[in-house]
Amino acid sequence: MLRKVLIIDDEASICNSLKFYFEDEYQVQTATNIFDAELILKEQKMDVILLDLKFGDIDGIDLLINIKEIQKESIVIMMTAHGSIQSSIDAMKAGAYDYVMKPLDMDKIRFMVKKAIDYKKLNEKVTFLEKEVLKQYGVHGIIGKSKKMQNVFHLVDKIKDSHINVLIQSDSGTGKEMVAKAIHFQGVRCNNRFEAINCGAIPENLIESELFGHEKGSFTGAEYRKKGRFELADKGTLFLDEIGEMNLNTQVKLLRVLEEKEVQPIGAEQGKKVDVRIIAATNKDLEKEVAKGCFREDLYFRLNVVTIKIPSLNERKEDIPLLIDHFIKESNDKKIEGITAEALNILESHHYKGNVRELMNIIERAIALTDHHYIQAKDLPEELLRKHKKEWTYAKDSRVIPIKIGTKLRDIEEMVILETLNMMDHNKAKTSKVLGISERSLRYKIKEYQEKK
Structure with missing residues (x-):
């Protein structure tokens, strides 16, 4: 599609000449009075506007200000036969992109218009990429309607514009890096770099070079x-995943960087000042690691200014339908419209050791294997189907509880609940599903039985 150019000049001959000159390259419209100009601007988005500085009795700079209010994204080039340094400055301050003198040099103005179009394309691309980044990493891009996830979102929103260090604690597969990126890309450091490093995936002899950098030789x-990750993340954020795997020697050097805000590359004679926000993450209990002597207490307190605990998928089963819908849409497989109630029921009753990542893998596999528009129960992994069948078989007819006539109903209820809980390996989600009660009611009952002892 051709880019749009609007020429605003009270001399019809100039409008006609410029239209004739540009109409092979652009969609060109002209206006010789203020009413026509405003009508065009209100009905159509213009890429470039060529505006006369002296428009009859109207000051072109006042008209420029009005244009920028109507169409902020349009690129305006001023034209004048009464040029002066001051008028150029005033035009630029009011939002003009450039300034050209009359009589017009057509080759020069063609180059100027092309340059303005290229500039606008670049701005459009940057805006698009920024929206994509926010869509992917923004808090609202993380799937979850459960109360526990809403609490995470609320905390991220409160700390995103601060510079304090954050510790994210959760099991593997819960989305620790997504939360870290949400904090960074939603906050005041979003225009600078986000660097991530997995402390458990890099050999001990290379971790210092990776973090702090090194000199040649x-x-x-x-x-x-x-350059180390600290230097690369200057003014931005450094995400230290699996911080609990970092060796004690590197912990000492990391603590020094946090205290002095200075990093010294290996082999360098002088340090470099850095301004880096640290977001660390771990699936270990760092307090226990401190007690065992495996993690420095002073470093723990430096990192643990604010703690974010991401719930496991088993703690937020109500988010499973939302997550499944998200994964199906992300797959870009147009033929898949959703999931059957039977398949969803199986996935909601499953105990996830791998959290959200495990669910994502199950859905990706099902999408690849299904021959239907909806994911069927048979498209799920065989092991998962066997476990589900076994649980329901047990629940239906595998175990009998002897009950004497005259036993109180509340005692029968307690026996059934506790025996079923034991049979389900104390998995409350599965037990509540089998008994046909909410998980919240089940927890209340268990607490009641424990207090009775």
């Missing part, structure tokens, strides 16, 4: 100077 194999 500082050790065997150091053939060039390398």
Whole structure:
């Protein structure tokens, strides 16, 4: 589609000449009075506007200000036969992109218009990418309507614009890095870099170089100077995943960087000042690691200014339908419209060791294997189907509880609940499903029985 150019000049000859000159390259419209100009601007989005600085009795700069209010994204180039340094400055302050003198040099103005179009395309691309980033990493891009996830979202929103360090605690597969990115990309540091490193995936002899960088020749194999993640993340955010796996020697050096806000690459004589926000994550209980001597207490307190605990998928089963719908849409498989009630029931009753990542893998597999528009129970992994069948078989007819005539109903209820809970390996989600009661009611009953002892 051709880009749109509007020419506003009270001399019809100039409008006609410019329209003739540009109409092979752009969609060109002209206006020789203020009413026509405003009508066009209200009905159509213009890419470039060529505006006369002296428009009859109207000051072109006042008209420029009005144009920018109607169409902020349009690029305006001023034209004048009465040029001066001051008028150029005033036009630029009012939002003009550039300034050209009359009589017009057509080659020069063609180059200027092309340059303005390229500038607008670049701005459009940046705006699009920013929206995509926010859509992917923003808090509202993380799926969850459960109360526990809403609490996470609320906390992320409260701390996103601060510079304090954050510790994310959760099991593997819950989306720790997504939460870290939400904090960064929603906050004041979003225009600077987000660097991520998995402390448990890098060999012990390389972790320092990866974090702090090194100078050329500082050790065997150091053939060039390398910036560390701290230096790369200056003014931005550094995400330290699996911080509990970091060795004690590196912990000491990390603590020094946090205290002095200065990083010293391996082999460097002087340190470099850095301004980095740390978001650390772990699936370990760092308090227990401190007690065992595996993690420095002073570093723990430095990192643990604010703690975010992401619930496991088993703690937020009500989010499973939302997550499944999201994964189906993300697959870009147009033929898949959803999931059957039977398949959803099986997935809601499943105990997830791998959390959201496990559910995502199950759905991706089902999408690849199904021949239907809806994911069927038979499209789910065989092991999952066997476990589900076994649980319901047990619940229906595998175990009998002897009950004497005259036993109080509340005692019968207690026996049935506790025996079923034991049979389900104390999985409350499965037990509540089998008994046909809510998980909340089940927890209340269990608490009541425990207090009675």
